[in-house]
Amino acid sequence: MLAKISWRFILILLSGGAIAFFTYQYLDSLQQTETIIVAEGDIPEQTEITEEMLTTITVEAQSADLLISDRVVEIDQIVGAITREDISEGQPMQMDPEMIVFQEQRAEFMTDDGRIDRSSFIPDEIRLYTLALEPHASVDNSLESGDYVDVLFTGEEQETGQSYSRMIIQYAEVYEVESFDESALGNLAKDSMVQHITLMVSPQESVALANAKSAGELSLVLNSSQGEQEDVDIIYESTMEN
Template identity: 30%
Template sequence: MITKQVWLKTILAIFLSICIAFYVNQFFKSISEQVGVVVASENIPAQTQITSNMLKTVQVRAEDRSLLVPNAFTDIQAAVGMVTLTPLKAGEVVISEADKLVLPNESVSGIPSENKALPKAFFIPPDQRAISLKVDAEGTLGFSLNAGDKVDVIFTSTNGEMGGIYSKTILKNITIFDIKTISEKDRESSSNLILQNVTLLVSPEEAQLLALSKRKGKIDFILTPLNPDSQDWDLTKPTYPQEIYEKEIINR
């Protein structure tokens, strides 16, 4: 006759066997589970834009990847186009971290990030150029403009060489690429000698127009709204001094 104690031992043995089988199965499963990890196929210098031929995928244990390099890229195409901030050695795992890689155009309108290690040239779209202008407080809305703002550009001729005195909108909806910070002391100053460097993103043809304009007159920026109306302003018609006197008062 089988005693109660024998039954308990039998049940316990079966339970332990099941547990051991489960953990052994999990162990072998973790060994067999592998994932692809992106590594450098060659030495990649700092400040280099990554291409697909610079990378390759190697297989590693999923557990090792989770423990050692959880931020590693698993898809080559996800890393293509990014720029290295530090060198990568051949065979080194490519990690998605802000102090190692940056995507040039990840910021709105291609505006450079706070990371100063990356040259600004990486943030300029291929069909555009960056050009700087020195503008006073009146022309920059009291030094209140910021990188990423959209502005229209008004040129004011102050001499006969450019056809007399007039003002004319020469460019519309231009992105401010970078802008020099003005101290609070300078902001409060009434001096017209304080100028702010403003860098714009424009086409090569527009850059030529600005290069001449900033040397032959005065530049003002007017801030555009987030959602400007669809009205197509006539940029060819300048405003002359006599129009100030002839203009009728507009009630709003």
């Protein structure tokens, strides 16, 4: 009887000790912290990272391990690297090749004169296509690189001679926009100014643009959506008259 009681007592002591130990380990882990490197402010894509763009914050070590994989440990690891995408203020910096071009690859993304080569960031499946458009067809010359646009085609039916318009491309990114020196333009009327706008499109879309440009007129409309595709009907001249 005494032996049974003794073994029970020992088991209770061992269980209590184990619970106390693991509780201590857990509470101790909550008190442990780590320093992580984050963006001091918003860092645009295709930007060389400088030390001034980075800062450090202290977080629970357990949270850092769970939420941030492959995090940057030393600031020197990414100073001089180039961003592949926009990085938001406070976003942890990671050793992620989808996010950053690291120093060992940097030369592939630079021009001979030391500038960042934007064309190096164009995906293999994308083509650049340039349109020359007057203000009424290019959102009044207000487009900027990084905007998204839809492309409209206006042509004429051969059989009826009736004009029509249809949307041939949706949500194309503007790669580059020709800028003007207004002081050098003098008295030139804005309506007559042709601006060159380069779009990022697929190979098939580039063929569609070339065909449409030779068959009629093209115009751009600003698309401020998040890329949702819409079903857009063809509009005929007779439809507008009714």
